[in-house]
Amino acid sequence: MLFNSIDFAIFLPIIFILYWFINNKNLKLQNSLIVVASYIFYGWWDWRFLSLILFSTIIDYSIGINLKKQDNQLKRKILLYISVIINLGFLGFFKYYNFFLDNFITAFSFFGSEIKASSLNIILPVGISFYTFQTLSYTIDVYRRKLNPTKDFIAFAAFVSFFPQLVAGPIERATNLLPQFYKKREFNYSNAVDGMQQILWGLFKKIVIADNCAHYANLIFNNSLDYSGSTLIIGAIFFTFQIYGDFSGYSDIAIGTSRLFGFNLMQNFNFPYFSRDIAEFWRRWHISLSTWFRDYLYIPLGGSRGSIWNKIRNVFIIFIVSGFWHGANWTFIVWGALNAFYFLPIFLTNNNRNNIEIVAQGKKLPSLKEFISIVLTFGLTVFAWIFFRANNIEHALNYIKGIFSNSLFSIPEIAPINIIIILLIFVIAEWLGRNRQYAIEEVKTKFKRPLRYTIYYAIIIAIFWLGGKEQQFIYFQF
Amino acid sequence: MAWWKRTTIYLFSILRMKNFIIKSILFFIIPIIIYTGIFYFLRLNFKNELSQYPIILLGDSQTEFISDERILNKSIGGSPFFVHSQFSEDFIEQLRGKKVFIACNYHNLSKLYQNRLENDQLYPGWKSSMYSHLDDYQILNRKHINIIPKNLDRSLFNIKNLPNFIYERHLKFKSKNSLKSINNDTLSISKAIQRHWNHPDYILNDSIQITYLKKLITELNKNNCEVVLLKMPLTNYYINNVPNDIKSKLNELSNNQNVRILDLNKELSISKEYKYFKDYGHLNKLGDSLVMEYLKKYE
Numbered sequence: 150m151l152f153n154s155i156d157f158a159i160f161l162p163i164i165f166i167l168y169w170f171i172n173n174k175n176l177k178l179q180n181s182l183i184v185v186a187s188y189i190f191y192g193w194w195d196w197r198f199l200s201l202i203l204f205s206t207i208i209d210y211s212i213g214i215n216l217k218k219q220d221n222q223l224k225r226k227i228l229l230y231i232s233v234i235i236n237l238g239f240l241g242f243f244k245y246y247n248f249f250l251d252n253f254i255t256a257f258s259f260f261g262s263e264i265k266a267s268s269l270n271i272i273l274p275v276g277i278s279f280y281t282f283q284t285l286s287y288t289i290d291v292y293r294r295k296l297n298p299t300k301d302f303i304a305f306a307a308f309v310s311f312f313p314q315l316v317a318g319p320i321e322r323a324t325n326l327l328p329q330f331y332k333k334r335e336f337n338y339s340n341a342v343d344g345m346q347q348i349l350w351g352l353f354k355k356i357v358i359a360d361n362c363a364h365y366a367n368l369i370f371n372n373s374l375d376y377s378g379s380t381l382i383i384g385a386i387f388f389t390f391q392i393y394g395d396f397s398g399y400s401d402i403a404i405g406t407s408r409l410f411g412f413n414l415m416q417n418f419n420f421p422y423f424s425r426d427i428a429e430f431w432r433r434w435h436i437s438l439s440t441w442f443r444d445y446l447y448i449p450l451g452g453s454r455g456s457i458w459n460k461i462r463n464v465f466i467i468f469i470v471s472g473f474w475h476g477a478n479w480t481f482i483v484w485g486a487l488n489a490f491y492f493l494p495i496f497l498t499n500n501n502r503n504n505i506e507i508v509a510q511g512k513k514l515p516s517l518k519e520f521i522s523i524v525l526t527f528g529l530t531v532f533a534w535i536f537f538r539a540n541n542i543e544h545a546l547n548y549i550k551g552i553f554s555n556s557l558f559s560i561p562e563i564a565p566i567n568i569i570i571i572l573l574i575f576v577i578a579e580w581l582g583r584n585r586q587y588a589i590e591e592v593k594t595k596f597k598r599p600l601r602y603t604i605y606y607a608i609i610i611a612i613f614w615l616g617g618k619e620q621q622f623i624y625f626q627f
Numbered sequence: 628m629a630w631w632k633r634t635t636i637y638l639f640s641i642l643r644m645k646n647f648i649i650k651s652i653l654f655f656i657i658p659i660i661i662y663t664g665i666f667y668f669l670r671l672n673f674k675n676e677l678s679q680y681p682i683i684l685l686g687d688s689q690t691e692f693i694s695d696e697r698i699l700n701k702s703i704g705g706s707p708f709f710v711h712s713q714f715s716e717d718f719i720e721q722l723r724g725k726k727v728f729i730a731c732n733y734h735n736l737s738k739l740y741q742n743r744l745e746n747d748q749l750y751p752g753w754k755s756s757m758y759s760h761l762d763d764y765q766i767l768n769r770k771h772i773n774i775i776p777k778n779l780d781r782s783l784f785n786i787k788n789l790p791n792f793i794y795e796r797h798l799k800f801k802s803k804n805s806l807k808s809i810n811n812d813t814l815s816i817s818k819a820i821q822r823h824w825n826h827p828d829y830i831l832n833d834s835i836q837i838t839y840l841k842k843l844i845t846e847l848n849k850n851n852c853e854v855v856l857l858k859m860p861l862t863n864y865y866i867n868n869v870p871n872d873i874k875s876k877l878n879e880l881s882n883n884q885n886v887r888i889l890d891l892n893k894e895l896s897i898s899k900e901y902k903y904f905k906d907y908g909h910l911n912k913l914g915d916s917l918v919m920e921y922l923k924k925y926e
Contacts, residue, residue, distance in 0.1 A: 338643040
């Protein structure tokens, strides 16, 4: 079920009313309703893959309980490996099987040996990368004794399948989300209004920003050989906004929906395009994934400790794995590696934590230096997104070659003024709200009712009026 | 926690929740009621307006700027007979017994329009614009299963229907025709000829146009309307290049359907005077004034 569909617009109020009216007295019933709703939500797309979620839930639930009982370190390690192998095994099979197979065949044929093996027609289960990482975080935290395993199977099943963030995150930590299933939730009017507001902003980002940009980004990327360098730059910028609107819009809807049900999810995007360097960008982009890799991969590898070569190795590993997480394609790996190259100079010179606070705090405009830093960082990001969006490496390289051609300074063939104006308004709104969790968070408290409602209705009208053709959320494919 | 505290918290949360639900419903319902109210008011108004006019003109881009106190002009560029057919179905009560001009010219029978419907690349956006006209004056879009392909992604609700309605009825005809003249630019006329007639199977092959023109005429005849096919003036250079079988087919169509043709080419004899045209077949303001003068006297 898509957040931007009629199905969800009907589903959400029904579950909301059932959740608060019928089950308000009984926590177990409330959690059971979440599980049922989440399975319906997921099964709407393809019910067959519900078995995967259920299997993963049972395995990690049982392993969690056994980890608690077990004091023998070796046995504990074996239990952890079982969980990791099963979870990553599913992920590897559904997401990476064909990629590895094709690359093995290519590699062997390069050395003169022919291998006969055919690819499988595998459907990638929606959200597998997200819920796999979420359940893994649970097992690892229990293994590290940071978290007590739950004995409440329903609460655990609700944690694994919680529908607002099941298919595209934020990837919640068990330490944050699971305890919320044990506590009685009280309806909070202010939180619910805030949730609705965040859902509205998320829908705006998805339907108005991402879907409109998608139209032009697809047009330009799919016919990149036909366009001038200046148009190709516009295509890359449109994709930059598309992926941000799409993914952060989804996260806003997920967080807002969770608030309606009395849950608090972690912030997943913190105005990343206002970053002054790449390190700051990565602290603000897909925060739940970056911190996941930091805690479960980077730090166990040694993090920033050790020799310079270890540091470089660790940075490359985390960025490349992060790229590979997005999809089984060399383009994602190159995208990750490119970001590692961007990051390394500031990391090795200890400048990676220079910009912790949001830019121009307490000021209306950034300083010239800040502005230049933002533009440069944005430019680097746009360049890296070319690899992310391209169909393959050759496509990306041709695209870049096309940009740096004689036609770089020609008048672009495609420059939709209406979309550019919408993007400008969007950037201004994001800038004004950059101190908050999402751009329009302050509307609820800062403005009096007439202005507040004018803003809400303006956004709703914009969604209906300016909305692009409905597109699938990009991150569903990851 | 004491039972009374728990109960108080519970009751309080229920109260807050009900408040939230009621406010949320009102938040959505009030604009829906306002939108629907305005829409139905305008629609009722339009029905009254339609009832008052003795002549209805179902036209295309050639008749877009024709205005007369006796004529309600419903012209849509692109000669879409399926749109007019839907319009007559929606407002047949108001059309009953009236004189109805249907703008119909040679190019309306070219396969050009069917090709555009089948291949969006020929004229990007034309198809969706024509489909959206099917629901002019409707709040919710309908399926139109005979016309619109099932796999076409079309939303049930289009917020633009109301502003479009207001534009169509109250703003559009305030725009004026240009004074631009084609002079002797036969090259641009040749391009139009190429566009309309260069397809190998152009001849009467636009099944969509023919089907819906016949359907429209039949429906209007059945409701005692006096149907007249209005043939607007064209430049003589263009007329000379229209295939002969198309010319005869238009006459044949009017005979078979038992409708009159009002041929303004013959009546006004201006096809050689290019100062009245802004392109191959669209009159400029000067040309339109001649047509309006003629229609004033026409019974």
